[in-house]
Structure formats: structure tokens, C-alpha cells
Amino acid sequence: MSKAIEIENFTYVYPDGTAALSDxxxxxxxxxxxxxxxxxxAGKSTLLLAMAGFIKGTGKVLVxxxxxxxKNLKKIRTxxxxxxxxxxxxxxMPTLFDDVAFGPLNMGLAPEQVKxxxxxxxxxxxxxxxxxxxxxxxSAGQKRAAAIATILAMRPKIxxxxxxxxxxxPRNRKNLVKLLRFLPQTLIIATCNMNFAAALADRAVLLDExxxxxxxxxxxxxxxxxLMTKHGLEVSIK
Amino acid sequence: MHHAYxxxxxxxDSAIHRLDSRVKFIVVLIFTAVVISLPRTSVSIxxxxxxxxxxxxxxxxxxxxxxxxxxxxxxxxxxxxALSCPLYDKTPYTIAFGPFLWQSSVGxxxxxxxxxxFIVTMLALIALVxxxxxSDLLTGLQRLGLPGILVIQLGFLYRYxxxxxxxxxxxxxxxxxxxxxxxxxxxxxxxxxxMLGSLLVRSIDTAxxxxxxxxxxxxxxxxxxxxxxxxxxxxxxxxxxxxxxxLGLYIxxxxxxx
Numbered sequence: 001m002s003k004a005i006e007i008e009n010f011t012y013v014y015p016d017g018t019a020a021l022s023d024x025x026x027x028x029x030x031x032x033x034x035x036x037x038x039x040x041x042a043g044k045s046t047l048l049l050a051m052a053g054f055i056k057g058t059g060k061v062l063v064x065x066x067x068x069x070x071k072n073l074k075k076i077r078t079x080x081x082x083x084x085x086x087x088x089x090x091x092x093m094p095t096l097f098d099d100v101a102f103g104p105l106n107m108g109l110a111p112e113q114v115k116x117x118x119x120x121x122x123x124x125x126x127x128x129x130x131x132x133x134x135x136x137x138x139s140a141g142q143k144r145a146a147a148i149a150t151i152l153a154m155r156p157k158i159x160x161x162x163x164x165x166x167x168x169x170p171r172n173r174k175n176l177v178k179l180l181r182f183l184p185q186t187l188i189i190a191t192c193n194m195n196f197a198a199a200l201a202d203r204a205v206l207l208d209e210x211x212x213x214x215x216x217x218x219x220x221x222x223x224x225x226x227l228m229t230k231h232g233l234e235v236s237i238k
Numbered sequence: 239m240h241h242a243y244x245x246x247x248x249x250x251d252s253a254i255h256r257l258d259s260r261v262k263f264i265v266v267l268i269f270t271a272v273v274i275s276l277p278r279t280s281v282s283i284x285x286x287x288x289x290x291x292x293x294x295x296x297x298x299x300x301x302x303x304x305x306x307x308x309x310x311x312x313x314x315x316x317x318x319x320a321l322s323c324p325l326y327d328k329t330p331y332t333i334a335f336g337p338f339l340w341q342s343s344v345g346x347x348x349x350x351x352x353x354x355x356f357i358v359t360m361l362a363l364i365a366l367v368x369x370x371x372x373s374d375l376l377t378g379l380q381r382l383g384l385p386g387i388l389v390i391q392l393g394f395l396y397r398y399x400x401x402x403x404x405x406x407x408x409x410x411x412x413x414x415x416x417x418x419x420x421x422x423x424x425x426x427x428x429x430x431x432x433m434l435g436s437l438l439v440r441s442i443d444t445a446x447x448x449x450x451x452x453x454x455x456x457x458x459x460x461x462x463x464x465x466x467x468x469x470x471x472x473x474x475x476x477x478x479x480x481x482x483x484x485l486g487l488y489i490x491x492x493x494x495x496x
Contacts, residue, residue: 054450074456082454088401089447094373094393101464106456111464132249134373136400154455 002065004028004158004186005051012046012057012210020046021057021210028186030157035197035218036190038207039232044190045085047207048160051188052082064157078107081151085162087143091135096127096146099135103154121153125179141172148179158186165196194222198236206231247300247368253472254298254369259378261473265480266366270359272484281347282495283487284354290483291361300368309360320352372396377465386461398444405440409433 005028012021021043028034036044049055053068053076064079066072081103084090093099100121104114122128125145130138138146144164151159164180165173177199180187191197197204197218204218208231214221222228222236248255254262273287295305327345367375373393380389413429421429 049450052454054453077454077456082450084447084451086444086447089444090451092394092397092448092451094376094396095371098373098463102452102457102462103455105462105464106458106460114464132371135397150455 001030003062004030004032004064005188006060006062006065007050008060010050010057010059010061012050012055019210021050024050024059024210024212026205026212026215028158028188030186031184032203033181033187033201034189034203034205035201036188036205036207037192037194037197037222037233038213040192042207042231043210044207045162046210048082048162048188048190051160052077052080054082078154079156080158080160081154081156083147083151083159083161083164085166087140087147088135090147090150091138091143094134095131096122096133096135096138096149097131099146100131100149100153103150107154117153117155121149124152125149126175140167141169141175144168144172144176145179148176152183156185158188159183160188160190162190163192164189165191165193192233194228194234194236198222206233208232245367245370245372247298247304248371250299250369252298252369254294254365256472257369257476258467258469258473259370259374260382260467261469261477262366262370263375263378263382265477266362269362269480269484272488273355273358273362276351276355276492278348278351280492280495281350281354283492284351284358286487286491286495287484288354288358288361290480291358291365294365294369295361298365298369300365305361305364305368308364309357312360313356316352316356320349320356323349323352374467377463377467380461380463381465381467390461394448401444402437402441406433406437409436 005026007024007026010021010024011019013019024047036047038044046055050057050061051063053061053063053073061068063076066076066079068076091099093102097118100118101114104117109117118131119128122131125148127142127145127149130142130146135143135146148159148161148164161180164176168176173196177196180189180200187200189197189200201218203216204214204221205212206214206221206227213231214224214227219236225235228235269287269290273284276283276287295302324343324345327343327348329344331342331344331347333340333342333347370378376389376393376396379392380386410433413433
């Protein structure tokens with residue numbers, strides 16, 4: 001069985017010459033819940049973009065056994081769903097239904113299948129009654145859930161989420177943890193919130209200045225006071 | 239932030255709301271073309287034409303206060319145009335209403351016609367957007383053959399105009415919080431330019447993110463949606479009534495009133 005994600009010696013440099021990611025080697029097992037933690041500017045979002053094939057660097061990136069290249073890109077985007085940091089960027093269609101249906105329609109599914117997938121995805125995130133609403137009529141928590149539904153409707157094997165807990169109140173954050181914890185997919189989540197990360201992940205990868213500093217058991221890494229403080233983070237309370 | 243959306247009453251339910259968006263769009267288009275083509279001195283026939291959209295608005299339970307507010311919002315541009323007419327065309331004109339006669343000028347007649355046509359066509363347009371969800375209108379336009387790229391642009395315009403307004407409000411608030419004295423015209427202009435620049439950069443950033451979000455979900459340049467539109471008997475009945483109203487007034491009533 002191929003790994004969900006396999007990255008070998010990946011390096012990415014911004015057009016202005018700043019090194020964003022340096023010599024990243026990482027592999028993620030199918031079904032694993034992994035959090036990418038690190039201070040602002042550590043390269044977490046850039047690494048997620050690299051996994052989805054949105055940036056090209058040197059080194060090798062394989063998604064579900066497929067190497068990222070032009071030929072495989074459509075297949076890769078079908079098996080890896082990317083959820084962006086700002087839900088307003090993710091929700092671009094006039095209604096929630098159209099937004100969630102956008103991916104399945106581009107996959108070439110039949111209208112009946114699309115409708116079923118949209119209904120299932122909205123049901124999973126608890127927005128079944130909101131299908132006809134315009135995204136700008138949703139609250140921050142609902143927008144976040146809707147953004148996840150747009151990915152779930154495509155039924156990917158791997159889901160990447162960039163700061164999914166941003167601007168959420170504790171109740172909505174709790175609901176999001178509940179939702180993500182029970183998803184069967186491989187989850188790769190970039191976050192700065194250690195309590196959120198600890199509630200979700202079994203593995204943590206600590207990034208700083210574009211390099212992997214630590215990789216291992218989430219609870220162990222996030223309770224290491226010295227390591228966390230050294231990299232501008234805090235230990236999780238739980 | 240909560241905005242006054244142009245289609246905020248489109249989420250209500252009534253017989254008018256349930257009509258197919260294509261039918262409503264075509265009827266409003268023809269209605270507008272007929273009203274605009276009326277002679278410049280036909281003020282009374284405009285009042286008759288106003289009955290149509292007015293009835294629809296009342297039937298669809300759209301608050302008239304909201305309707306007149308929308309008309310007032312866009313009226314300054316038309317007011318300037320209409321009120322300039324009496325200044326340059328002072329040719330005498332006699333207005334007859336039954337046994338009563340008034341002396342006026344062609345300029346004033348033209349002014350009232352422009353205002354009348356503006357109000358009647360705005361009533362029709364507001365009736366359309368207040369009884370049709372913007373998403374249905376877009377689907378309808380796409381099904382009527384509007385190029386996909388234009389449909390995408392209109393969809394994005396509607397989706398992101400409110401995000402842009404929110405951002406502008408945030409920037410203005412940030413400025414107000416730190417602007418503790420009068421800065422003078424030059425500095426104000428410089429600040430405004432910086433604010434606009436910041437808004438532009440953030441808009442470009444958003445556009446790039448949307449592009450990523452679209453590509454991540456398999457967008458290949460082709461706009462695909464699940465159309466829920468269907469022409470039913472009631473749509474055909476609406477077309478029949480609308481056509482009878484528009485043509486009836488044009489053919490039978492207009493010659494009497496002129």
C-alpha cells in the first residue's frame with residue numbers, strides 16, 4: 001500500500017530568494033492525523049501548497065503513490081482535498097449548494113450522484129438546511145464547516161487544512177474537532193493552536209524556518225516545554 | 239458585517255418567487271425595451287405601465303419602502319439628466335387632461351418622461367431581483383446563452399463585493415482609530431491612496447487564493463452547475479399575462495392617451 005504523502009528532500013525558494021522550505025523529507029501513512037505546527041512564517045502553508053502541487057520546488061513529492069507532475073495533477077487533486085485558511089477564498093459560488101457541487105461536477109459525476117454527495121457532505125458538517133444560502137449569509141463557524149464540506153463532497157483520501165481553527169469561538173472549535181476527529185481520511189492540519197492540535201492529532205511535525213525540527217508523537221512533542229518555547233510556541237494544556 | 243443585499247427579499251416564497259428566472263428576465267427585458275421606446279411626451283401611458291411591476295411587487299410582498307429606497311439610491315444620476323431638460327428646450331407645449339388644459343414646455347414634458355421611464359423600469363428591475371435569487375438569475379442567464387466567462391464574472395462580483403466592502407470598512411475604522419487631528423488635504427489624499435493600494439493588493443491576494451481553491455477542486459476553465467430551472471405551466475401563463483398587458487397597453491391604450 002502506498003503512503004498517503006511521501007516527500008523527499010523538497011526545497012522551495014520564493015522568487016525573492018528567501019528559502020521557504022529546505023530539504024523537507026516526510027512521509028504520512030494512510031488514515032494518519034498529522035499536525036504541522038510551527039511559528040508564523042515557518043513554512044506550514046507553503047508545505048501544504050507543495051503537497052497539492054500548487055508550487056514547484058526541487059525534490060520529490062508523491063501523493064497516494066503518484067508523483068506530482070502535469071499528467072497526474074487531475075488525479076492528485078481528486079484524491080487530495082485542500083482547504084484554505086480563509087473560508088471566504090474557498091467559498092466562491094453564489095450558493096452553498098453550488099459551492100459544494102463545484103468539485104463533484106468537475107470530477108464529471110452524474111447530476112444525481114452530485115446531489116447525493118452534496119447532501120451527504122452538508123449533512124456531515126451539519127449544514128443540511130443551509131444548501132440554498134449564499135456564503136455571505138453564513139457565520140464564521142458555518143463558513144468553516146461549509147469550506148470543509150466543499151472538500152468532503154469530492155471524497156478525497158487525503159485532506160489538508162490550513163489553520164482551520166482561525167477566528168472560531170470555543171464552541172465552534174469544539175464542533176470542528178468533533179467533526180475532524182471522526183473523518184476516516186488522512187488529515188494534515190497546519191495550526192499554531194496547540195490545544196486544537198493536541199485534541200486532533202496522533203503525530204506532530206514541528207517546522208521552523210522552513211525545516212523540520214521535530215517529528216513524532218503529538219502529545220510528546222507538544223508537552224516538551226523547552227522545545228516548544230525555543231520555537232516560539234506554547235505547550236498544550238491537555 | 240450585515241449588508242443590505244439587493245436580493246434580500248428573493249429568499250421569500252410566493253407564486254412570483256417560484257417563477258422560472260429565465261421567464262422573469264425575458265419579460266422584464268421586453269417590458270423595459272417597450273417602456274423606453276415610448277414617445278417622449280407619453281407621460282400618462284407610463285402610469286398605466288407602472289401598474290404591472292407595482293402589482294408584482296405587492297403580490298410578492300416586497301415592502302414598498304425598500305423599493306422606493308432603492309429607486310432613490312440610483313436617482314441622482316437620472317435627476318441631473320432629467321432636470322437639465324427644461325433648461326435647454328423651452329418650446330411651448332399644451333397638456334390636456336379631460337376638459338383641463340395646461341401650458342408647459344417640451345423640456346418639462348421630457349423631464350417628466352425621463353423620470354417616469356426611470357421609475358417604471360426601476361420598478362420592473364427591482365421586482366425581478368427581489369423575487370429571483372441571484373444564483374437562479376445567473377443560471378437562467380447561462381441557460382439563455384450568456385457566455386460562461388460573463389456568468390463567472392457576475393457571480394464573483396456578487397460574491398466578493400461584500401467581502402471588499404467589509405475590508406474597506408475595516409481599513410477606514412483603523413484609520414479613524416488613529417486619526418486624532420485634521421491631517422490636511424495633501425496628507426488625506428496620500429492616506430487615501432495608500433488605503434486603496436492596500437485594498438488592491440489584498441484583492442489580488444484573494445484572487446490568487448480563489449484560483450487555488452478552484453484548481454484544487456478540478457476547475458479546468460469550464461463552468462459547470464446543476465441547473466434546477468424548469469419551465470412549467472404557470473410560467474407560460476405568466477408570459478401570456480405579461481404579453482397581453484404590455485401589448486394591450488401599447489396597441490389599444492397608448493393611441494387614446496396620446
